[in-house]
Amino acid sequence: MSELAQLQLVALGIVIFGILILLFIRSNFFRVTGFVSIVLGLFSLMSLAVPQMASLPPADETIDIASIKTPADIAALGQTIFFSKGQCALCHSIGPSESARCPDLKGIGAKLTKEFLYESLTDPQAFIYQDYRHGGVPKEYPATMPRIDKDPIGLSKNEILAVIAFLQQMSGEPISVSVSELEMPEQGPSDPVKAAQAVSVARVQGQEKRGNLWNVR
Amino acid sequence: MSHVVDRHGAWLVSLLMVVGCMILPAIGFAADSTAAGPTEYRDIPYIGSRNLIWIVAQLHLLLAGFVLGVPIFAWLCEIIAWKGGEQRYDKLAKEFTKLLTSAYATTALFGGILLFLLIVFYPKLMNYLTDIFFPSFLLYCLLFLFETATLYLYWYGWDAMQEGGKKTLHIFLGFLLNFFAIFIMIVPNAWATFQSSPVVISEGTAIERAWAATWNPTWWPINIHRLIANVVLGGYICGAYAGVRYLAAKTAADREHYDWMGYVGNFIGVFGLLALPFAGYWLMREIYQYNQQMGITLMGGFLSWLFIIQAMLIGVLFLGSNYYFWLGITYRIPGSENQYRKPILWMLISLLLCLAVWMTPHSLVASIEEAQKMGGAHHPLLGVLGVMSAKMTVSNLMILITFMSFVMYWRAGKQDTAPWARLAKAVMGAILALASIAVIILGVWGYFVPAIVRINYFSTSQVAIVIFVILTITPLTALLLKSAKTTTDMVWGRMPPRAGYALVLNAVMVILLMALMGYARSSSRVHWHIYGVMRDTSPYAYSPALGSASLIMVFCTFFFCLLVAFIFWVATMGDKAKGVQGTVKQDLPHGIPAMAGGGPERGEG
Numbered sequence: 001m002s003e004l005a006q007l008q009l010v011a012l013g014i015v016i017f018g019i020l021i022l023l024f025i026r027s028n029f030f031r032v033t034g035f036v037s038i039v040l041g042l043f044s045l046m047s048l049a050v051p052q053m054a055s056l057p058p059a060d061e062t063i064d065i066a067s068i069k070t071p072a073d074i075a076a077l078g079q080t081i082f083f084s085k086g087q088c089a090l091c092h093s094i095g096p097s098e099s100a101r102c103p104d105l106k107g108i109g110a111k112l113t114k115e116f117l118y119e120s121l122t123d124p125q126a127f128i129y130q131d132y133r134h135g136g137v138p139k140e141y142p143a144t145m146p147r148i149d150k151d152p153i154g155l156s157k158n159e160i161l162a163v164i165a166f167l168q169q170m171s172g173e174p175i176s177v178s179v180s181e182l183e184m185p186e187q188g189p190s191d192p193v194k195a196a197q198a199v200s201v202a203r204v205q206g207q208e209k210r211g212n213l214w215n216v217r
Numbered sequence: 218m219s220h221v222v223d224r225h226g227a228w229l230v231s232l233l234m235v236v237g238c239m240i241l242p243a244i245g246f247a248a249d250s251t252a253a254g255p256t257e258y259r260d261i262p263y264i265g266s267r268n269l270i271w272i273v274a275q276l277h278l279l280l281a282g283f284v285l286g287v288p289i290f291a292w293l294c295e296i297i298a299w300k301g302g303e304q305r306y307d308k309l310a311k312e313f314t315k316l317l318t319s320a321y322a323t324t325a326l327f328g329g330i331l332l333f334l335l336i337v338f339y340p341k342l343m344n345y346l347t348d349i350f351f352p353s354f355l356l357y358c359l360l361f362l363f364e365t366a367t368l369y370l371y372w373y374g375w376d377a378m379q380e381g382g383k384k385t386l387h388i389f390l391g392f393l394l395n396f397f398a399i400f401i402m403i404v405p406n407a408w409a410t411f412q413s414s415p416v417v418i419s420e421g422t423a424i425e426r427a428w429a430a431t432w433n434p435t436w437w438p439i440n441i442h443r444l445i446a447n448v449v450l451g452g453y454i455c456g457a458y459a460g461v462r463y464l465a466a467k468t469a470a471d472r473e474h475y476d477w478m479g480y481v482g483n484f485i486g487v488f489g490l491l492a493l494p495f496a497g498y499w500l501m502r503e504i505y506q507y508n509q510q511m512g513i514t515l516m517g518g519f520l521s522w523l524f525i526i527q528a529m530l531i532g533v534l535f536l537g538s539n540y541y542f543w544l545g546i547t548y549r550i551p552g553s554e555n556q557y558r559k560p561i562l563w564m565l566i567s568l569l570l571c572l573a574v575w576m577t578p579h580s581l582v583a584s585i586e587e588a589q590k591m592g593g594a595h596h597p598l599l600g601v602l603g604v605m606s607a608k609m610t611v612s613n614l615m616i617l618i619t620f621m622s623f624v625m626y627w628r629a630g631k632q633d634t635a636p637w638a639r640l641a642k643a644v645m646g647a648i649l650a651l652a653s654i655a656v657i658i659l660g661v662w663g664y665f666v667p668a669i670v671r672i673n674y675f676s677t678s679q680v681a682i683v684i685f686v687i688l689t690i691t692p693l694t695a696l697l698l699k700s701a702k703t704t705t706d707m708v709w710g711r712m713p714p715r716a717g718y719a720l721v722l723n724a725v726m727v728i729l730l731m732a733l734m735g736y737a738r739s740s741s742r743v744h745w746h747i748y749g750v751m752r753d754t755s756p757y758a759y760s761p762a763l764g765s766a767s768l769i770m771v772f773c774t775f776f777f778c779l780l781v782a783f784i785f786w787v788a789t790m791g792d793k794a795k796g797v798q799g800t801v802k803q804d805l806p807h808g809i810p811a812m813a814g815g816g817p818e819r820g821e822g
Contacts, residue, residue: 007764014771028465029782032721036778039725040771046529047767050522055514055760057744057753087510146510150749153510 008048015041058085068182071165071175078166081159086148088163094170102145103131109164109171117164121148121155158182257341258755266338267757268769273334275735275773276780277327279450279728282443283781284320285398286451287313290485292391299388309478313455314372316788321368323780325361339755342746349418350408352427357404364397402447403440407431410439412747413738414507434507438500445496446731449489453724456482456541458785460720463712472710479712479720480545486723487538487619491687494531494612495680502672504741511748515741523737523763525578527730528608532572534726535615539568541719542622548711550630552704557625564618571611571618577603601664606671610660613679617653620687624694630705633697641697645690652686655679728777732770736760 001009014037021034068074082088091102112120119126124145130138148155148163155163165177260266291310298307336343347354371390378387407430414435418426459478466472505512514520543561547554601607635641656679663671740760742748752758760766 004764007768010768011771029461032461032464032718035718035721036725036775039722040729040775043526043530043729044764044767044771047526048764050525050763052762052764053519053522054762055519055740055743057758087513091509091513146508 004048004052008045011041011044011048013041014038014044017041068179071177071179072169074162074177074179074182075165075169075175077159078162078164078169081155081163082166085153086155086159086163087153103129105167107171109168110173111171114164114168114176117167118160120145121160121163123147156183255340259338259340260756261338265757266334267755270331270334270338271739271769272773272776273327273331275732275770276777277324277331278735279731279773279777280320280324280327280780281402282447282450282731283454284317284324285402285444286447286449286454287317287320288391288394288398289448290451290455290482291317292388292395293485294481295388295391299384305474305477306481309481311375314375316784317368318372319784319787321365323784339746342751345747345751346408346411349411349430350427352424353404353407353431357401360397360401360404364394364401367394367397399444402443403436406439406443407433407436410435412745413511413742414504415747415750435500435503438496438503442493442496442500445489445493446727449486449493450727450731452482452485452487452489453720453727454482454781456486456720457724458482458781460717461782464714464717466710469710474709476549476709476712476716479541479716483538483541483720483723484623486727487542487623490534490538491616491620494616495684498609498676498680508748511741514743515737519760520737520740521578523733525576526763527733527737528572528575530726530730530733532568532575532615534723534730535619536565536568536572537719537723537726539564539619539622541716541723542626544712544716544719546626546629548713548716549707549709550705551708553629557629560625564622567618568615571615574602574607574611575615577607604664606660606663606675609663609676609679610656613656613683614653616683617649617656617686620690621649624690627694628698630703630707631698631701632704633701635697635700638697641693645693648686648689652682655682725774725778728774729770732773736766736770 018034018037018039018041021030021037025031025034068077088105092105094104095106096104109117120129124147146153148160149157161177161181165175168175168177258266261269291313294306294310294313298304298310367390371387371394374387374390378384378390411430411433414433416429416433418429421429456479459475459482463472463475463479466475501512501516504515516524543557543564546557546561633642659675659679659682663675666675743760744753744758745751746753
């Protein structure tokens with residue numbers, strides 16, 4: 001039996017416990033207890049019925065530089081980071097989207113140079129992007145771009161370069177980030193995390209996209 | 218007697234032995250430390266240090282909410298009695314103040330346990346927080362001394378300070394009690410909010426550093442939100458207590474008293490509930506402004522389903538509160554049920570529609586397969602209802618409907634006699650209709666403007682409109698009813714048993730909501746003890762999925778309910794003994810079952 005099924009069984013047990021009390025016990029206090037049990041059991045059953053997602057901490061990065069042979073490898077890693085640790089896709093869209101909170105990044109790699117992109121990620125307020133594509137006054141976005149190299153996102157230089165490589169690749173541009181620009185980080189691998197075993201019922205956000213070379217999140 | 222004592226003694230020894238056996242493995246506490254550095258974390262077998270801290274912290278917070286909410290509730294009742302002359306409010310205030318001594322002790326007990334556990338299990342974090350906040354730790358101790366002294370004077374001086382200037386002094390003591398209690402709440406709020414929204418701590422004196430950390434972006438939104446929530450908790454717990462006592466009431470007098478108490482508790486709960494969404498909105502806005510990442514983790518990330526569950530709990534709370542008002546109209550004011558049946562039906566339908574919109578998911582984390590099935594990241598049909606513009610609109614409408622339920626209850630059984638009554642009613646109707654239309658127009662318009670315009674102007678305008686409605690219709694109704702003729706007197710003690718259960722349900726919903734949002738606030742920090750400053754490197758640096766977390770919330774809610782029941786039982790033990798000595802058990806009229814609302818004939822008191 002899966003862990004989720006076990007938990008559902010526990011919640012169902014709480015509901016049945018409450019129903020039995022209401023059916024067979026006359027004492028008002030216990031009847032109220034039974035009623036509360038039913039309410040709490042139903043709450044648990046409902047919480048167990050929605051998609052179960054846990055939030056795991058990111059593992060420290062481990063980079064196997066030797067296995068990165070081409071700029072396309074760097075861009076592939078950049079794509080992984082873009083949709084996971086970098087959390088770029090939470091605000092930015094690739095292609096027009098009315099619900100995006102920040103500018104559309106489609107074609108951005110063709111529009112901006114590598115150096116400008118790097119500065120935009122590490123010092124976003126250096127130049128303010130004005131979006132005139134909608135006509136009239138520039139469109140204002142509600143979100144302020146955070147510094148990507150600082151906490152809480154805290155991408156390393158290698159990761160930022162990989163994201164830039166991805167942005168260039170998806171804009172149809174030649175990737176200007178070379179393998180020789182990558183640096184070996186100083187941190188070692190992280191301690192094992194109990195969470196991985198403890199939340200086996202959970203599907204981890206972004207985990208499917210985890211790369212083999214960089215243990216991103 | 219000695220046999221009983223022996224038997225209890227044996228039971229206690231057995232219990233202690235069982236507890237001892239359970240604790241034995243804990244001797245093997247695990248301690249995590251760096252090779253040369255001090256211990257950063259310790260663990261406990263089976264339950265785990267994080268889960269134990271979670272449970273104790275949640276219970277402490279719930280108890281704290283209770284002991285801060287009850288004095289506000291009691292003081293308000295005392296003022297009503299003092300100004301209005303209705304002594305039953307004074308009696309009610311005293312009845313609840315009596316709980317405070319044992320409730321404070323229990324809260325302090327859990328606070329002490331929490332502190333020791335934090336020092337034992339999270340020494341690195343506690344060292345860091347102590348280094349920043351130690352001046353406010355000292356202030357906190359001082360506040361406890363003041364609060365305790367004031368509580369003793371307030372409670373033990375109740376009977377001695379009933380007349381003239383002494384009563385004024387007693388009211389002032391009640392004010393002081395709440396004044397210190399609010400500071401007791403906001404000082405530790407600073408420690409908790411600093412963990413979520415830390416600010417840069419510059420160099421300076423200890424007090425300057427502590428003050429800088431205290432004045433963090435989410436401190437005041439949390440202070441206001443918790444203050445209102447405590448009033449709501451205090452009101453609904455009073456209601457639940459009255460509901461349970463009402464169900465068990467054996468005399469007509471008891472039924473009347475606890476029916477009335479349930480009404481007062483529900484009223485104060487609803488009174489706070491109307492303001493709570495505004496405070497919650499402000500808090501979320503500040504979180505987004507502080508760190509968009511955190512806001513998205515809450516509303517659009519792995520916690521997004523939690524907000525759907527939250528919407529459902531709030532919806533049940535609104536429905537429960539309205540249902541109780543509607544039961545009141547039907548059973549306490551004979552003859553009103555036919556008059557108000559249709560409006561009640563429309564209100565119910567409107568509330569359910571609003572709830573359906575509020576519960577519509579939007580930015581959910583979906584797998585690629587799920588997204589493909591939906592044809593995009595958002596559901597093509599429901600996505601349009603799941604956005605904040607729609608949710609803000611329906612939450613405002615639900616507040617308006619609940620307010621109108623109350624006004625309806627207030628006006629039931631009364632006939633207007635003022636010559637301007639017709640005009641006043643037309644004005645009130647127009648205000649309500651125009652306000653509802655304006656709220657809906659702003660909600661629809663919100664789809665077509667940038668989010669920042671909607672957040673800064675449209676949503677705040679919706680809130681302002683609802684507040685305007687409440688602030689105009691309340692005094693107008695009060696003026697109207699001042700000269701109104703009572704056609705049907707309010708009859709207490711007639712409510713059916715389901716009214717008692719509705720009151721219990723409301724209290725459980727509030728407690729569950731507090732447990733749920735505690736988990737949300739803590740999880741929004743993801744793998745940080747102090748967001749972006751001190752990373753959680755323990756084996757528990759993860760947030761569990763909602764399902765498994767819900768079982769801990771359920772345990773905390775259930776255990777808290779038992780604790781409150783125990784506190785009520787202890788506090789009223791003396792009254793029962795007095796009651797048995799002083800009264801003769803009365804038979805119920807017509808030999809009906811000793812269940813409240815068991816069906817006494819109309820017209821009997």
